[in-house]
Amino acid sequence: MRIRPLLLAALLVVSAASHARAADEPSIASLTASARRAGLRVLQGDHLTLITDRPVRAGDGVEDLPRIFDAAWKTWCQHFDLDLAAHREWRACGCLVVDRERFREAGLLPDAIPDFANGFCDRHRFWMADQSNPAYRRHLLLHEGVHAFTITLRGLNTQPWYLEGIAEYLATHRLDADPAPEQSTTGFVSTPMPSRSTDVEQLGRIEMLRGLKPGTCPGLDDVFATPAANHGDLSAYAASWAAVALLSLHPAHAPTFATVQRGSLDADFTERLVHAPGWDAARASRDFDAFLSELDYGYDFNRSQIDWSSGRPLDVRQQALVGGDQGWQHSGWSVSKGDRYTLRATGRCTIGRLPEMALESEADGISLRWYRGRPLGRLLLSQWVHGDTAADRPRFAVLAEGATGEFRAMTDGVIYLKINEPPGELADNAGRLTVELAPLKQ
Ligand SMILES: [Zn+2]
Numbered sequence: 001m002r003i004r005p006l007l008l009a010a011l012l013v014v015s016a017a018s019h020a021r022a023a024d025e026p027s028i029a030s031l032t033a034s035a036r037r038a039g040l041r042v043l044q045g046d047h048l049t050l051i052t053d054r055p056v057r058a059g060d061g062v063e064d065l066p067r068i069f070d071a072a073w074k075t076w077c078q079h080f081d082l083d084l085a086a087h088r089e090w091r092a093c094g095c096l097v098v099d100r101e102r103f104r105e106a107g108l109l110p111d112a113i114p115d116f117a118n119g120f121c122d123r124h125r126f127w128m129a130d131q132s133n134p135a136y137r138r139h140l141l142l143h144e145g146v147h148a149f150t151i152t153l154r155g156l157n158t159q160p161w162y163l164e165g166i167a168e169y170l171a172t173h174r175l176d177a178d179p180a181p182e183q184s185t186t187g188f189v190s191t192p193m194p195s196r197s198t199d200v201e202q203l204g205r206i207e208m209l210r211g212l213k214p215g216t217c218p219g220l221d222d223v224f225a226t227p228a229a230n231h232g233d234l235s236a237y238a239a240s241w242a243a244v245a246l247l248s249l250h251p252a253h254a255p256t257f258a259t260v261q262r263g264s265l266d267a268d269f270t271e272r273l274v275h276a277p278g279w280d281a282a283r284a285s286r287d288f289d290a291f292l293s294e295l296d297y298g299y300d301f302n303r304s305q306i307d308w309s310s311g312r313p314l315d316v317r318q319q320a321l322v323g324g325d326q327g328w329q330h331s332g333w334s335v336s337k338g339d340r341y342t343l344r345a346t347g348r349c350t351i352g353r354l355p356e357m358a359l360e361s362e363a364d365g366i367s368l369r370w371y372r373g374r375p376l377g378r379l380l381l382s383q384w385v386h387g388d389t390a391a392d393r394p395r396f397a398v399l400a401e402g403a404t405g406e407f408r409a410m411t412d413g414v415i416y417l418k419i420n421e422p423p424g425e426l427a428d429n430a431g432r433l434t435v436e437l438a439p440l441k442q
Contacts, residue, residue, distance in 0.1 A: 025125070028049050041053070069092075071188035136203065142170070162270070205238035304328070317438035342437070351429050363435075376420060381400040
Protein backbone atom coordinates (compact mmCIF):
# COMPACT_ATOMS: atom_id res chain seq x y z
CA MET A 1 0.00 0.00 0.00
CA ARG A 2 1.43 3.37 -0.98
CA ILE A 3 1.01 6.16 1.51
CA ARG A 4 2.24 9.60 0.66
CA PRO A 5 3.17 11.44 3.86
CA LEU A 6 1.86 14.79 2.66
CA LEU A 7 -1.51 13.35 1.69
CA LEU A 8 -1.78 11.42 4.93
CA ALA A 9 -1.22 14.64 6.89
CA ALA A 10 -3.96 16.34 4.89
CA LEU A 11 -6.38 13.49 5.55
CA LEU A 12 -5.71 13.56 9.27
CA VAL A 13 -6.67 17.22 9.27
CA VAL A 14 -9.88 16.43 7.41
CA SER A 15 -10.77 13.59 9.74
CA ALA A 16 -9.97 15.56 12.90
CA ALA A 17 -12.26 18.31 11.69
CA SER A 18 -14.93 15.96 10.39
CA HIS A 19 -17.80 17.47 12.37
CA ALA A 20 -16.77 21.00 11.68
CA ARG A 21 -17.95 22.76 8.58
CA ALA A 22 -15.63 24.47 6.18
CA ALA A 23 -15.56 28.26 6.49
CA ASP A 24 -17.79 28.66 3.43
CA GLU A 25 -20.40 26.16 4.67
CA PRO A 26 -23.33 27.84 6.44
CA SER A 27 -24.35 26.45 9.82
CA ILE A 28 -27.41 24.22 10.06
CA ALA A 29 -28.91 26.77 12.44
CA SER A 30 -28.66 29.53 9.83
CA LEU A 31 -30.09 27.26 7.09
CA THR A 32 -32.97 26.30 9.40
CA ALA A 33 -33.65 29.97 10.19
CA SER A 34 -33.71 30.81 6.46
CA ALA A 35 -36.12 27.94 5.83
CA ARG A 36 -38.48 29.04 8.59
CA ARG A 37 -38.45 32.65 7.38
CA ALA A 38 -39.44 31.43 3.91
CA GLY A 39 -42.30 29.30 5.30
CA LEU A 40 -40.63 25.99 4.39
CA ARG A 41 -41.13 22.88 6.53
CA VAL A 42 -38.19 21.78 8.66
CA LEU A 43 -38.03 18.15 9.85
CA GLN A 44 -35.37 17.23 12.39
CA GLY A 45 -33.63 13.93 13.11
CA ASP A 46 -30.45 13.18 15.03
CA HIS A 47 -28.28 13.33 11.88
CA LEU A 48 -30.46 15.12 9.34
CA THR A 49 -32.21 18.44 9.05
CA LEU A 50 -34.63 18.10 6.15
CA ILE A 51 -36.10 21.21 4.57
CA THR A 52 -38.97 20.87 2.12
CA ASP A 53 -41.64 22.83 0.30
CA ARG A 54 -43.70 19.64 -0.09
CA PRO A 55 -47.14 20.27 1.41
CA VAL A 56 -48.12 18.14 4.43
CA ARG A 57 -49.86 15.05 3.13
CA ALA A 58 -50.90 12.28 5.53
CA GLY A 59 -49.35 8.91 4.77
CA ASP A 60 -46.72 10.11 2.28
CA GLY A 61 -43.87 8.98 4.56
CA VAL A 62 -42.03 12.33 4.44
CA GLU A 63 -42.33 12.85 8.21
CA ASP A 64 -40.47 9.53 8.72
CA LEU A 65 -37.50 10.42 6.51
CA PRO A 66 -35.22 11.86 9.24
CA ARG A 67 -35.67 8.78 11.46
CA ILE A 68 -35.02 6.48 8.48
CA PHE A 69 -31.90 8.53 7.69
CA ASP A 70 -30.74 8.09 11.32
CA ALA A 71 -31.22 4.31 11.13
CA ALA A 72 -29.32 4.16 7.83
CA TRP A 73 -26.55 6.37 9.28
CA LYS A 74 -25.77 3.69 11.87
CA THR A 75 -25.27 1.09 9.11
CA TRP A 76 -22.96 3.49 7.26
CA CYS A 77 -20.83 3.90 10.40
CA GLN A 78 -20.70 0.10 10.74
CA HIS A 79 -19.69 -0.32 7.11
CA PHE A 80 -16.71 2.00 7.59
CA ASP A 81 -15.98 0.79 11.12
CA LEU A 82 -16.58 4.27 12.57
CA ASP A 83 -17.44 4.76 16.21
CA LEU A 84 -21.08 5.88 16.54
CA ALA A 85 -20.45 7.85 19.73
CA ALA A 86 -17.45 9.68 18.30
CA HIS A 87 -19.56 10.97 15.41
CA ARG A 88 -22.89 11.53 17.17
CA GLU A 89 -22.75 15.27 16.44
CA TRP A 90 -22.50 14.69 12.69
CA ARG A 91 -25.43 16.21 10.83
CA ALA A 92 -26.36 16.81 7.20
CA CYS A 93 -28.84 19.32 5.82
CA GLY A 94 -30.99 18.09 2.94
CA CYS A 95 -33.48 19.98 0.78
CA LEU A 96 -36.38 17.98 -0.66
CA VAL A 97 -37.38 20.25 -3.50
CA VAL A 98 -40.65 20.60 -5.41
CA ASP A 99 -40.20 24.20 -6.62
CA ARG A 100 -36.53 25.17 -7.03
CA GLU A 101 -37.47 28.87 -7.21
CA ARG A 102 -38.73 28.86 -3.60
CA PHE A 103 -35.38 27.51 -2.42
CA ARG A 104 -33.47 30.04 -4.53
CA GLU A 105 -35.52 32.91 -3.10
CA ALA A 106 -34.94 31.59 0.43
CA GLY A 107 -31.18 31.56 -0.19
CA LEU A 108 -31.12 27.77 0.18
CA LEU A 109 -30.18 26.87 -3.41
CA PRO A 110 -27.04 28.81 -4.34
CA ASP A 111 -26.37 29.64 -8.00
CA ALA A 112 -23.16 27.59 -7.80
CA ILE A 113 -25.19 24.36 -7.47
CA PRO A 114 -25.58 22.79 -10.92
CA ASP A 115 -29.03 22.17 -12.33
CA PHE A 116 -29.28 18.58 -11.02
CA ALA A 117 -31.67 16.00 -12.50
CA ASN A 118 -32.25 13.97 -9.31
CA GLY A 119 -29.89 15.12 -6.61
CA PHE A 120 -26.66 16.90 -5.80
CA CYS A 121 -24.39 16.88 -2.75
CA ASP A 122 -21.93 19.50 -1.53
CA ARG A 123 -20.20 18.29 1.65
CA HIS A 124 -22.77 18.41 4.52
CA ARG A 125 -25.56 19.70 2.25
CA PHE A 126 -27.61 18.00 -0.42
CA TRP A 127 -30.55 18.79 -2.63
CA MET A 128 -32.94 16.33 -4.22
CA ALA A 129 -35.90 16.64 -6.54
CA ASP A 130 -39.08 15.28 -4.95
CA GLN A 131 -40.19 11.91 -6.35
CA SER A 132 -43.68 10.50 -6.79
CA ASN A 133 -42.70 7.05 -5.49
CA PRO A 134 -42.03 6.96 -1.70
CA ALA A 135 -39.53 4.07 -2.00
CA TYR A 136 -37.53 5.87 -4.66
CA ARG A 137 -37.72 9.15 -2.69
CA ARG A 138 -36.20 7.35 0.32
CA HIS A 139 -33.54 5.74 -1.85
CA LEU A 140 -32.52 9.07 -3.35
CA LEU A 141 -32.43 10.73 0.10
CA LEU A 142 -30.12 8.00 1.40
CA HIS A 143 -27.99 8.03 -1.77
CA GLU A 144 -27.30 11.77 -1.32
CA GLY A 145 -26.89 11.17 2.43
CA VAL A 146 -24.14 8.59 1.78
CA HIS A 147 -22.37 11.17 -0.39
CA ALA A 148 -22.51 13.72 2.44
CA PHE A 149 -21.35 11.08 4.94
CA THR A 150 -18.44 9.71 2.89
CA ILE A 151 -17.24 13.09 1.63
CA THR A 152 -17.18 14.70 5.08
CA LEU A 153 -16.34 11.77 7.37
CA ARG A 154 -14.10 9.77 5.01
CA GLY A 155 -12.77 12.52 2.77
CA LEU A 156 -14.02 10.56 -0.25
CA ASN A 157 -12.50 11.71 -3.52
CA THR A 158 -12.27 8.45 -5.48
CA GLN A 159 -13.05 7.50 -9.06
CA PRO A 160 -16.77 7.80 -9.94
CA TRP A 161 -17.44 4.03 -9.84
CA TYR A 162 -16.77 3.90 -6.09
CA LEU A 163 -18.26 7.33 -5.31
CA GLU A 164 -21.59 6.36 -6.91
CA GLY A 165 -21.35 2.60 -6.27
CA ILE A 166 -20.98 2.96 -2.50
CA ALA A 167 -23.85 5.49 -2.43
CA GLU A 168 -26.10 3.03 -4.28
CA TYR A 169 -24.89 0.09 -2.18
CA LEU A 170 -25.45 1.79 1.19
CA ALA A 171 -28.74 3.45 0.16
CA THR A 172 -30.44 0.22 -0.92
CA HIS A 173 -32.90 -0.86 1.73
CA ARG A 174 -36.38 -2.11 2.45
CA LEU A 175 -38.88 -1.04 5.10
CA ASP A 176 -40.47 -3.79 7.15
CA ALA A 177 -44.09 -2.96 7.95
CA ASP A 178 -43.88 -4.86 11.22
CA PRO A 179 -40.35 -4.28 12.54
CA ALA A 180 -38.76 -6.81 14.91
CA PRO A 181 -37.88 -5.38 18.35
CA GLU A 182 -34.15 -5.27 17.57
CA GLN A 183 -34.75 -3.25 14.41
CA SER A 184 -35.07 0.48 14.33
CA THR A 185 -38.63 1.64 14.92
CA THR A 186 -38.81 2.72 11.29
CA GLY A 187 -38.40 -0.88 10.04
CA PHE A 188 -35.32 0.19 8.05
CA VAL A 189 -33.29 -2.80 6.84
CA SER A 190 -30.14 -2.32 4.79
CA THR A 191 -30.34 -4.69 1.79
CA PRO A 192 -27.32 -3.98 -0.44
CA MET A 193 -28.47 -7.01 -2.46
CA PRO A 194 -32.26 -6.69 -2.51
CA SER A 195 -34.22 -9.91 -1.95
CA ARG A 196 -37.32 -8.99 -3.92
CA SER A 197 -38.22 -6.45 -6.58
CA THR A 198 -41.07 -5.19 -4.39
CA ASP A 199 -38.51 -4.13 -1.73
CA VAL A 200 -36.99 -1.55 -4.08
CA GLU A 201 -39.83 -0.17 -6.19
CA GLN A 202 -38.75 1.69 -9.32
CA LEU A 203 -35.04 1.18 -8.66
CA GLY A 204 -34.77 -1.28 -11.55
CA ARG A 205 -30.99 -1.81 -11.39
CA ILE A 206 -31.14 -5.60 -11.63
CA GLU A 207 -33.63 -5.46 -14.51
CA MET A 208 -31.45 -2.87 -16.26
CA LEU A 209 -28.30 -4.98 -16.01
CA ARG A 210 -30.14 -8.12 -17.10
CA GLY A 211 -31.62 -6.26 -20.05
CA LEU A 212 -28.25 -5.10 -21.46
CA LYS A 213 -27.67 -6.37 -24.98
CA PRO A 214 -24.66 -8.64 -25.62
CA GLY A 215 -21.65 -6.43 -26.25
CA THR A 216 -22.94 -3.60 -24.04
CA CYS A 217 -22.46 -5.28 -20.67
CA PRO A 218 -19.44 -3.76 -18.91
CA GLY A 219 -16.54 -5.72 -17.49
CA LEU A 220 -15.06 -4.82 -14.11
CA ASP A 221 -12.24 -2.80 -15.72
CA ASP A 222 -14.82 -0.86 -17.76
CA VAL A 223 -16.67 -0.02 -14.54
CA PHE A 224 -13.44 1.10 -12.84
CA ALA A 225 -12.79 3.43 -15.80
CA THR A 226 -16.32 4.89 -16.07
CA PRO A 227 -15.96 8.67 -16.36
CA ALA A 228 -18.06 10.92 -14.15
CA ALA A 229 -19.94 12.20 -17.20
CA ASN A 230 -21.37 8.70 -17.84
CA HIS A 231 -23.18 8.77 -14.52
CA GLY A 232 -25.89 10.74 -16.29
CA ASP A 233 -26.76 7.28 -17.61
CA LEU A 234 -28.59 5.10 -15.08
CA SER A 235 -26.87 1.91 -16.23
CA ALA A 236 -23.55 3.40 -15.01
CA TYR A 237 -25.08 3.63 -11.51
CA ALA A 238 -26.32 0.06 -11.81
CA ALA A 239 -22.91 -1.28 -12.89
CA SER A 240 -21.12 0.72 -10.16
CA TRP A 241 -23.51 -0.72 -7.57
CA ALA A 242 -22.84 -4.22 -8.95
CA ALA A 243 -19.06 -3.76 -8.65
CA VAL A 244 -19.29 -2.55 -5.04
CA ALA A 245 -21.76 -5.36 -4.20
CA LEU A 246 -19.47 -8.04 -5.64
CA LEU A 247 -16.36 -6.69 -3.94
CA SER A 248 -18.14 -6.20 -0.59
CA LEU A 249 -20.08 -9.48 -0.47
CA HIS A 250 -18.14 -12.12 -2.44
CA PRO A 251 -16.12 -14.19 0.04
CA ALA A 252 -13.02 -14.18 -2.20
CA HIS A 253 -12.90 -10.38 -2.51
CA ALA A 254 -14.61 -8.98 0.59
CA PRO A 255 -11.59 -9.13 2.98
CA THR A 256 -9.27 -7.26 0.57
CA PHE A 257 -11.94 -4.71 -0.33
CA ALA A 258 -12.81 -4.09 3.34
CA THR A 259 -9.14 -3.47 4.16
CA VAL A 260 -8.67 -1.06 1.26
CA GLN A 261 -11.92 0.76 2.11
CA ARG A 262 -10.70 1.37 5.64
CA GLY A 263 -7.73 3.21 4.17
CA SER A 264 -7.93 6.54 2.50
CA LEU A 265 -10.66 7.02 -0.12
CA ASP A 266 -8.59 9.38 -2.24
CA ALA A 267 -7.86 9.65 -5.95
CA ASP A 268 -5.51 6.62 -5.73
CA PHE A 269 -8.22 4.36 -4.32
CA THR A 270 -8.65 2.13 -7.40
CA GLU A 271 -4.88 1.91 -7.89
CA ARG A 272 -4.46 0.91 -4.27
CA LEU A 273 -7.21 -1.72 -4.61
CA VAL A 274 -5.71 -3.40 -7.67
CA HIS A 275 -2.25 -3.49 -6.07
CA ALA A 276 -3.44 -4.64 -2.64
CA PRO A 277 -2.11 -7.93 -1.25
CA GLY A 278 -4.72 -10.59 -1.97
CA TRP A 279 -6.19 -8.84 -5.03
CA ASP A 280 -6.61 -11.30 -7.91
CA ALA A 281 -7.46 -9.21 -10.99
CA ALA A 282 -8.26 -12.13 -13.29
CA ARG A 283 -10.53 -13.76 -10.74
CA ALA A 284 -12.29 -10.47 -9.87
CA SER A 285 -12.95 -9.81 -13.54
CA ARG A 286 -14.33 -13.34 -14.11
CA ASP A 287 -16.40 -13.26 -10.90
CA PHE A 288 -17.92 -9.94 -12.01
CA ASP A 289 -18.88 -11.40 -15.41
CA ALA A 290 -20.33 -14.50 -13.71
CA PHE A 291 -22.26 -12.29 -11.24
CA LEU A 292 -23.78 -10.19 -14.04
CA SER A 293 -24.62 -13.25 -16.14
CA GLU A 294 -26.48 -14.86 -13.20
CA LEU A 295 -27.73 -11.67 -11.54
CA ASP A 296 -31.10 -11.77 -9.84
CA TYR A 297 -32.84 -10.63 -6.66
CA GLY A 298 -31.45 -12.36 -3.58
CA TYR A 299 -28.23 -13.40 -5.38
CA ASP A 300 -26.35 -15.47 -2.84
CA PHE A 301 -22.61 -14.82 -3.16
CA ASN A 302 -21.69 -17.72 -0.87
CA ARG A 303 -23.74 -20.30 -2.74
CA SER A 304 -22.85 -18.90 -6.15
CA GLN A 305 -19.05 -18.86 -5.83
CA ILE A 306 -17.37 -20.35 -8.88
CA ASP A 307 -14.39 -22.71 -8.68
CA TRP A 308 -12.30 -21.53 -11.65
CA SER A 309 -9.62 -24.23 -11.37
CA SER A 310 -8.90 -26.53 -14.30
CA GLY A 311 -10.36 -30.05 -14.55
CA ARG A 312 -9.02 -33.49 -15.42
CA PRO A 313 -9.56 -34.61 -19.02
CA LEU A 314 -12.81 -36.54 -19.57
CA ASP A 315 -11.35 -39.50 -21.53
CA VAL A 316 -13.62 -42.25 -20.18
CA ARG A 317 -17.02 -42.40 -18.42
CA GLN A 318 -16.91 -40.49 -15.12
CA GLN A 319 -19.26 -39.33 -12.40
CA ALA A 320 -19.93 -35.94 -10.86
CA LEU A 321 -22.22 -34.88 -8.03
CA VAL A 322 -24.39 -31.75 -8.18
CA GLY A 323 -25.71 -30.21 -4.98
CA GLY A 324 -29.18 -28.72 -5.24
CA ASP A 325 -28.28 -25.78 -3.00
CA GLN A 326 -25.38 -24.24 -4.98
CA GLY A 327 -24.97 -22.25 -8.18
CA TRP A 328 -22.67 -23.43 -11.00
CA GLN A 329 -20.47 -26.26 -9.69
CA HIS A 330 -17.17 -27.50 -11.08
CA SER A 331 -17.76 -31.07 -12.31
CA GLY A 332 -14.09 -31.99 -11.88
CA TRP A 333 -13.88 -32.76 -15.61
CA SER A 334 -12.61 -30.89 -18.60
CA VAL A 335 -13.62 -31.43 -22.24
CA SER A 336 -12.09 -30.60 -25.64
CA LYS A 337 -13.55 -28.08 -28.06
CA GLY A 338 -15.62 -29.70 -30.82
CA ASP A 339 -15.73 -33.18 -29.21
CA ARG A 340 -19.06 -34.79 -28.37
CA TYR A 341 -20.09 -36.17 -24.97
CA THR A 342 -23.10 -37.76 -23.28
CA LEU A 343 -24.87 -36.88 -20.07
CA ARG A 344 -27.08 -39.02 -17.81
CA ALA A 345 -28.35 -37.91 -14.43
CA THR A 346 -30.15 -39.66 -11.57
CA GLY A 347 -31.28 -38.68 -8.08
CA ARG A 348 -33.70 -36.24 -6.50
CA CYS A 349 -33.38 -32.75 -5.04
CA THR A 350 -35.68 -30.77 -2.81
CA ILE A 351 -36.02 -27.39 -4.47
CA GLY A 352 -38.34 -25.59 -2.08
CA ARG A 353 -41.51 -26.05 -0.13
CA LEU A 354 -45.19 -25.79 -0.83
CA PRO A 355 -47.47 -25.49 2.21
CA GLU A 356 -47.43 -28.91 3.91
CA MET A 357 -44.91 -30.57 1.57
CA ALA A 358 -41.37 -30.39 0.22
CA LEU A 359 -41.12 -29.77 -3.51
CA GLU A 360 -38.93 -32.47 -5.05
CA SER A 361 -37.45 -32.69 -8.50
CA GLU A 362 -35.49 -35.12 -10.66
CA ALA A 363 -33.03 -34.05 -13.34
CA ASP A 364 -35.73 -33.15 -15.90
CA GLY A 365 -37.17 -30.54 -13.52
CA ILE A 366 -40.78 -29.80 -12.69
CA SER A 367 -43.20 -28.01 -14.95
CA LEU A 368 -44.92 -26.27 -12.03
CA ARG A 369 -42.67 -23.24 -12.36
CA TRP A 370 -40.11 -22.09 -14.91
CA TYR A 371 -37.04 -19.91 -14.50
CA ARG A 372 -35.16 -18.29 -17.39
CA GLY A 373 -37.10 -20.32 -19.93
CA ARG A 374 -36.54 -23.74 -18.33
CA PRO A 375 -38.39 -25.86 -15.74
CA LEU A 376 -37.35 -25.33 -12.14
CA GLY A 377 -35.07 -28.07 -10.80
CA ARG A 378 -33.84 -29.11 -14.25
CA LEU A 379 -30.20 -30.18 -14.46
CA LEU A 380 -28.15 -27.73 -16.55
CA LEU A 381 -24.69 -28.37 -18.01
CA SER A 382 -22.56 -25.46 -19.18
CA GLN A 383 -19.13 -24.17 -20.07
CA TRP A 384 -17.63 -20.76 -19.41
CA VAL A 385 -17.27 -19.32 -22.89
CA HIS A 386 -15.95 -16.11 -24.39
CA GLY A 387 -18.18 -14.05 -26.65
CA ASP A 388 -18.04 -13.90 -30.44
CA THR A 389 -16.54 -10.41 -30.38
CA ALA A 390 -14.12 -8.71 -28.02
CA ALA A 391 -16.98 -6.61 -26.66
CA ASP A 392 -19.05 -9.64 -25.62
CA ARG A 393 -18.37 -10.55 -22.02
CA PRO A 394 -17.68 -14.19 -21.13
CA ARG A 395 -20.68 -16.12 -19.77
CA PHE A 396 -22.00 -19.56 -18.90
CA ALA A 397 -23.41 -21.19 -22.05
CA VAL A 398 -25.82 -24.07 -21.39
CA LEU A 399 -24.88 -27.01 -23.64
CA ALA A 400 -27.17 -29.75 -22.31
CA GLU A 401 -30.02 -30.16 -19.86
CA GLY A 402 -32.30 -32.72 -18.25
CA ALA A 403 -31.85 -36.40 -17.34
CA THR A 404 -30.15 -37.50 -20.58
CA GLY A 405 -28.49 -35.70 -23.44
CA GLU A 406 -25.58 -35.21 -25.80
CA PHE A 407 -23.49 -32.09 -26.28
CA ARG A 408 -20.54 -30.74 -28.22
CA ALA A 409 -17.92 -28.83 -26.21
CA MET A 410 -17.81 -25.15 -27.20
CA THR A 411 -14.34 -24.63 -25.81
CA ASP A 412 -11.44 -26.46 -24.15
CA GLY A 413 -12.35 -26.34 -20.49
CA VAL A 414 -14.36 -27.38 -17.49
CA ILE A 415 -17.94 -28.66 -17.41
CA TYR A 416 -20.12 -26.85 -14.88
CA LEU A 417 -23.36 -28.23 -13.50
CA LYS A 418 -26.28 -26.88 -11.49
CA ILE A 419 -29.99 -27.26 -11.11
CA ASN A 420 -32.14 -24.50 -12.54
CA GLU A 421 -33.37 -22.15 -9.82
CA PRO A 422 -33.19 -18.42 -9.04
CA PRO A 423 -29.94 -17.78 -7.09
CA GLY A 424 -31.90 -16.30 -4.19
CA GLU A 425 -33.84 -19.53 -3.62
CA LEU A 426 -30.96 -21.99 -3.23
CA ALA A 427 -30.77 -21.84 0.57
CA ASP A 428 -33.83 -24.05 1.22
CA ASN A 429 -32.76 -26.74 -1.24
CA ALA A 430 -31.37 -30.16 -0.33
CA GLY A 431 -30.22 -33.36 -2.00
CA ARG A 432 -28.05 -33.91 -5.02
CA LEU A 433 -27.98 -35.49 -8.42
CA THR A 434 -25.42 -37.97 -9.70
CA VAL A 435 -24.32 -37.12 -13.22
CA GLU A 436 -22.53 -39.55 -15.56
CA LEU A 437 -20.42 -37.87 -18.22
CA ALA A 438 -18.75 -39.78 -21.05
CA PRO A 439 -17.01 -39.06 -24.34
CA LEU A 440 -19.11 -40.14 -27.33
CA LYS A 441 -17.08 -42.39 -29.57
CA GLN A 442 -16.83 -40.69 -32.98
ZN1 LIG B 1 -24.66 10.14 -6.57
